[in-house]
Amino acid sequence: MPRINGNEIKPGNVLEHDGGLWSAVKVDHVKPGKGGAFAQVELRNLRNGSKLNERFRSADKVERVRLEQKDQQFLYESDGQLHFMDQQTFDQVALPSDILGDRRPFLQDGMVVQVEYYEDEPLNATLPQKVTCEIVETEPVVKGQTAANSFKPAVLDNGxxxxxxxxxxxxEKVVVNTETMEYSERA
Known part of the structure; x- marks a missing residue:
């Protein structure tokens, strides 16, 4: 596994730290007036979901783990588990429902997601960047309202x-960016 400096950590990197696999959620580079610069990193454990805040100096070396990514189809949810199927081998795996966090409502039946594996253990799932949803509730269209930066609230079919x-x-159907959870374009 490649070793990287503490100041090279980016959000989304998977690190081996304190005997566990951790995903970097948030990274802030801090340059205090006194002393050396460091990276303040918020880590999430990929196996149990616990969080940890850690400081890494540029001289610190950490193990960066490469996860194998496989496209898998979402089948169903039961007992707090999301079930996915490999489309080539038809093998099924289950991941906890909270693995997607606040993006869980965007998961649709039959959707192909990217499941990340460490050796043969499924650890994480990533939704496609853009998902099509229908608007079920919003204010009516106002003619002549063409101000460039005006937006109105809406509720999607997933709540x-x-x-x-x-x-x-x-x-109407719209395309929503699942990373920022914002409107992208009309479908």
Missing amino acids: VRITIPPFVGQG
């Missing part, structure tokens, strides 16, 4: 609230 441009109406 998520987002803001949309004023020209998009109820019943």
Whole structure:
């Protein structure tokens, strides 16, 4: 496994630290007036979901882990587990429902997601960057309202609230970015 300096850690990197596998959630580079610079890293344990805040100096070396990524189809959810199937081998795996966090409502039946494996252990799942949803509730379209930066609230068919441009109406399908959870374009 490659070793990287503490100041090279980026969000999304998977590190082997204190005998566990951790994903870097948030990274802040701090340059205090006194002393050397360091990276303040918020880590999430990939096996049990616990969080940890850690400081890494540029001289610190950490093991960066490469995870194998496989596209797998979402089948169903039961007993707090999401079930996925490999489309080539038809093998099924289950991951905890909270693995997707607040992006869970965007998971749709039959959707192909990227499941990350360490050796043969499934650890994480990543949704496609863009998902199509239908608007079930919003304010009516107002003619002549063309201000560039005006947005109105809307509720999607999965219950998520987002803001949309004023020209998009109820019943229309829109593309939502699952990373930022914002409106992207009309479908």
